[in-house]
Amino acid sequence: MYPKTLFKLAAAPLAILAASPLAAQPVTPIDIPETAPQPMSEATMKDVTRMLSSDAFEGRAPGSVGEQKTIDLLTERFAKAGLKPGNGDSWLQKVPLVSIEAGKISPLTVTGGKTPLSFEYGKDMVIGTYREAETIDIANSDVVFVGYGINAPEKGWNDYAGLDVKGKTVIILVNDPDYDSADLNGEFGGKAMTYYGRWTYKYEEAARQGAAAALIVHDTVPAAYGWSVVESSWTGPQFFAQSADKGASETQANGWIQKEAAEKLLASAGQDLGSLSAAAKRKGFKPVPLGLKASVSFANAIETTISHNIIGTLPGAKRPDEYVLYTAHWDHLGRCKPADDGDDICNGAVDNATGTAALVALAEAFGKAGAPDRSVVFLAVTGEESGLLGSSYYGENPVYPLSQTAGGINMDAFLMAGKARNVTVIGKGKSQLDDFLAVALKKEGRVAEADAMPQNGYYYRSDHFSLAKQGVPMLYIDGGDDLVNGGKAAGEAAGKDYTVNRYHGPKDEYNPNWDWSGVIDDLSLYYSIGRSLAMSKDWPNWVEGDEFRAIRDKSRAGQ
Template identity: 50%
Template sequence: MKRYFSLTLITTAILAGCATTSITSDDVAKGYNSIQADEIAKHVKVLASDEFGGRAPSSEGEKLTLNYLTKEFTALGFEPGNGDSFFQEVPLVSLEADSDMVLNIGGKDYQYKKDMVMGSSRISAQEGIENSELVFVGYGVNAPEYNWNDYEGLDVKGKTVVMLVNDPGFATKDPNLFTGDAMTYYGRWTYKYEEASRQGAAGAIIIHETAPASYPWSVVENSWSGEQFGFVKDNNNMDRVAVEGWVTVDVAKELFTKAGLDFDTAKAEAAKGAYHVDMGDLAATVNVKNTIKKSVSYNFIATLPGGKTPDEHIIYSAHWDHLGTDKNRKGDQIYNGAHDNATGTAGMIEVAEAFTKLGKRPDRSMTFLAVTAEEQGLLGSKYYAANPVIPANKTVANINMDSLNLLGKVKDISVVGIGKSQMDEILATAAKEQGRTVSGDPKPSSGGYYRSDHFAFANMGVPAMYAGGGSEAFDEETANYRKRMSLVLRGCYHQPCDRYRDEWDLSGAVQDLQLFYKVGFDISQQTQWPTWNENSEFQRK
């Protein structure tokens, strides 16, 4: 049974500073109730089909995906969002490291995927390190605002730095250390390689541990092997370390023992304050042979122009890409990416359609941006932020959709990075009308706010919301279903088993998409733009 949304005063002020509109509560309810589980499923089945091959950037699957989005948004009456085009070119280069490599440390060879995954971001056919001294640099962080520098007084030129994943706050749970259990950008693997490069290191190795990384070793195996995409740069990324990669925690413990160190002791010391220590006489050698391909991928952008201020945009985002097909893999070779992120892409189509049911245009434009290469380090959204089709000073807010709720209806709504902007308040108002409460970030230690495409908008100064799902099941039957399905979803993250399943309960996804629609509509009618909270690290530039 469809739940009709209660909207009592749509024609008057929704929040302080709202403008009036001729769109009625019945109009808004038509859009709200047009979002249906069977429609979401229809889109996911297509996008996550074997025919689309896992939707890798610059693949046949990309062409099929872009054609599908073009067809759907054109049918809805949306206009091309980039001049007369639905597309924004994103120049990419793919580097695929030859799997026939070994990492030799202390006279022992460590095997690719089993013990380590190594690669190079340099656009070069061959890179490597030879007898490069190992230095443990704690968390590999240089953060002046936290009075923390693991590299202080250390010269790592020509050396290979070894570091922990996440940041010290996760290890200690001390709310006064960084941001406590909530990961900062300093805890992300992207930052650690960037900082090692700024410090002049030859190599950078992150020690994988499941809890602080928030994913198992199998994700490293699948996500950091095969084609790795990056941007085409004039310097061919020669300012990056020659080799960057991961080792398992078991390998790390063995290396620390060989160096006359205790891993657990060193890890504890690293969490107390800026820390580094030489790893004895240990040195690393590895040779990375790259197959290089330059290509162009595309962001997709479509707009429903606003009725009063069409130059001001609310942007909905989702990434259309996944990991593609691994022809070297035994068994199922296609990473269909049904949950991550065919669901978000399908949800974007559903929310877009909801706005066409209003009868009249919202005051501001509604723009839908499906980005490429999220799985490769948020490349599509990073490129958009550096080359925005819509200037930041005309972008009112961003609502991001990445891996929708497949666990059924809930009484709450989770907000990743809660407390950063007024978007939380607007969401809470809409959620209350749904009979739901805002429950906060479900796993702050994973640093989710820095791991999806809204992060690029936040860096532009645009208030960005990343929400969805919840923890309080609607009823006992849903609670039992959640226990079963959550194990399946967790085990299939970045695995070939992330496929569409008929047993998915999409009622929770419908709830969330209806909320996202309502939040976007409310923002479109307000005179005042949402702002960042004073304590946020992001502010309008």
């Protein structure tokens, strides 16, 4: 799972997506066939997770030696499970990427205020570029505070109103103006993050406004992760989809600035971050020129590369031209900021060697059970950590028609917390796939609960989103947090422990003492849902009023 999303939405209306649960709408009952349970192999989960997250795979960065090792491992295991190559006679779909690694990064200097300021890379700020330019040199750029950096005409909201920011450096707050609401009522969905709250949107809007640089103020609560995650994620090569203009339409530089550093910057201009943040929450906020000048420069190592989605398929027995999709991202961060012991490999054991291993385990289970009526596609995508690049590429260049894809399940980061009484559904109530989930959960005596932290924007942070925005109904289910041993308190503690101590860092490593029991329960659930969907004659849809419903209706109608 990634903290940043660097993709560009294909259509403007989809830049306004909300992940809040929708009220249930009356729908025609859907065909949900009974399925027989199939054992899930814990040995496979352990074996594949251990290998993928070993130091030999070097953190599985796209284009690295770890990618080739991943391809070799997955294609071998897919073939042994009985799958066929999923792209003609090939297991691979090429995904053209460019990597840009910033180096020789100067401090960010700010002049024109009460005192000159200098902010250190890594400690105070991180910075990079989407442009394929050998050098970036921003000198004496006017600095402007633009609140949440949102331009939403349909809401009558424009944080850039009345000021031309071309060539300027904009300072932006993370999340939505109403992120700290107690409920889901508000201009931007209350505490449920919309796409306007994602920091990728803020860079996109800054570029549309012509800004030279965009710096987002890091604040752990609205960002949903600490500074260490930002720092490690921005270390080393950054991958982007290749573009025709080589990034010329983007800002020259974009990055993050520590909250404490931003407070000093604003204080130098005679402003207070707290007061400006409060003002930015109100409609009608206007950008605030700070009377400061910002300068920063760095060099870029640029390399174009071809990464790969890895695809295996089990052809359907009766309707092979209809498809059910399982997705998981195989990539991670590669080498990253070293831990205190010098370890600089971000192994990505939980994130997402576990989800990738689940593709293999599910493929084995389907192979042993025999082909269902519909074809089942097992898709291991690249570039998730760099912004859902592989899944976005597949969504825009599908190997199998999306209009003929009945639905899918995305798997990203299984926590080893043990058995749970529940599962957490990211985007609960959005599609009829919830009905398939309910039937499968009833057999297991478990319940589905909505995401308790919609303000964290998890809906935009994994690969299901790339398929959903193309209309394909997708389930994204987190493991339960109501643990059999310890309840909600133990579940919360396990999640916090991983996020604080291992997420996107070198210590996300394989542990032979992990408790896999909850993961196996979840895999059995995913198998039951996918098998039932692959035997069904019906086509699940998004509920009436969902933002993806019209896209799906047009797709199914051949439009």
